Amino acid sequence: MLILVTGGAGFIGSHLVTALLAAGHEVRVLDALLPAAHRTPPPVPVGVDWRHADVRDEEAVADALRGVDAVCHLAAMVGLGKDFADAPAYVGCNDLGTAVLLAGMAEAGVGRLVLASSMVVYGEGRYACARHGVVRPGPRRVPDLDAGAFEPPCPHCGEPLDSGLVDEDAPTDPRNVYAATKLAQEHLAAAWARATGGRAAALRYHNVYGPGMPRDTPYAGVASLFRSALARGEAPRVFEDGGQRRDFVHVRDVAGANHAALDGLTSLPSGTLRAYNVGSGDPHTVGEMATALSTAHGGPPPLITGEYRLGDVRHITASSRRLRDELGWKPGVGFEEGMTEFAGAELRAG
Numbered sequence: 001m002l003i004l005v006t007g008g009a010g011f012i013g014s015h016l017v018t019a020l021l022a023a024g025h026e027v028r029v030l031d032a033l034l035p036a037a038h039r040t041p042p043p044v045p046v047g048v049d050w051r052h053a054d055v056r057d058e059e060a061v062a063d064a065l066r067g068v069d070a071v072c073h074l075a076a077m078v079g080l081g082k083d084f085a086d087a088p089a090y091v092g093c094n095d096l097g098t099a100v101l102l103a104g105m106a107e108a109g110v111g112r113l114v115l116a117s118s119m120v121v122y123g124e125g126r127y128a129c130a131r132h133g134v135v136r137p138g139p140r141r142v143p144d145l146d147a148g149a150f151e152p153p154c155p156h157c158g159e160p161l162d163s164g165l166v167d168e169d170a171p172t173d174p175r176n177v178y179a180a181t182k183l184a185q186e187h188l189a190a191a192w193a194r195a196t197g198g199r200a201a202a203l204r205y206h207n208v209y210g211p212g213m214p215r216d217t218p219y220a221g222v223a224s225l226f227r228s229a230l231a232r233g234e235a236p237r238v239f240e241d242g243g244q245r246r247d248f249v250h251v252r253d254v255a256g257a258n259h260a261a262l263d264g265l266t267s268l269p270s271g272t273l274r275a276y277n278v279g280s281g282d283p284h285t286v287g288e289m290a291t292a293l294s295t296a297h298g299g300p301p302p303l304i305t306g307e308y309r310l311g312d313v314r315h316i317t318a319s320s321r322r323l324r325d326e327l328g329w330k331p332g333v334g335f336e337e338g339m340t341e342f343a344g345a346e347l348r349a350g
């Protein structure tokens, strides 16, 4: 197959390109090399048909879609950004960009899409109260956070909650601009599938980490910030009390999930989008992750700072059973192994 990978110069995209080439596919990459993601242009892998262009550029997209069998759409602005002033840039890259791509696919008759979505579409994860059953905690309140009360209380009785695994049918509840743009991408892709008879998989990645992760910028993930601190000989600074639970999934496993989705798309009914969580199934706290990295790196232990970011969620951990059951995917890199490798890995000059 000839596969177009948008955002293929990025952290996850470049691993996906390597995996697709290794599997014998032809690969075309379209990437705008956003300065936030690339301080210096990355090397172009051998054998890739490379297009330096923006996914909002209709002509470049039409050209890049010529002869393509399927698209993996990863081009996006990622992370929480600096502040709300970033909102138009996020919406432009992520939503206008997706609309231009989908319109081009409709025009060119390309009917298979694997979208890089995110767990952030769920907002706070799944919680249960001993008295009230499954509940949805409200937005986090500044006075609570300032007082160091990070656990979301039951919206009915205020008692502490138990957090559990989110499945794909959980209600979506984006809590920041980035999250809103990722959910809009899914809605646009679903509308495209209905209108054109296409097939789409929305892969809701958990926290992806691994070699080639961009170095610390306001757009980088937490594992990269910790890793960069350790590289400077500093302690990782852990926000809140370090008890936030996440699922850290290795980038090679995420590339594998894209591959599995590409193969599985043909068995979806035409005109549909199906969402799949992509997580390791082995949740850890951010504090545990920082400790694992410090230990493997031989650096100073993490510092718990009590700082917070209002747009963050407390716990979000997914069930990836659907991806395992329907597409036969399973993660290959365990937490200890992955963090040990990452502690010694190169980061990208993002």
Ligand SMILES: NC(=O)c1ccc[n+]([C@@H]2O[C@H](COP(=O)([O-])OP(=O)(O)OC[C@H]3O[C@@H](n4cnc5c(N)ncnc54)[C@H](O)[C@@H]3O)[C@@H](O)[C@H]2O)c1
Pocket: 006, 007, 008, 009, 010, 011, 012, 013, 030, 031, 032, 033, 034, 037, 038, 053, 054, 055, 056, 073, 074, 075, 076, 077, 078, 092, 093, 094, 097, 116, 117, 118, 119, 182, 204, 205, 206, 207, 208, 209, 214, 221
């Ligand atoms: N890293 C994670 O933990 C994570 C988690 C969930 C979802 N995702 C999603 O995975 C995808 C890839 O993320 P990543 O971590 O590799 O980020 P990244 O920043 O390393 O890669 C994104 C790439 O997209 C390119 N890009 C951005 N806007 C573009 C545009 N308008 N036109 C063309 N190219 C553009 C950038 O230049 C970059 O190379 C994104 O869609 C992101 O939302 C990532």
Ligand SMILES: [Zn+2]
Pocket: 129, 130, 131, 132, 154, 155, 156, 157, 158, 159
């Ligand atoms: Zn309650």
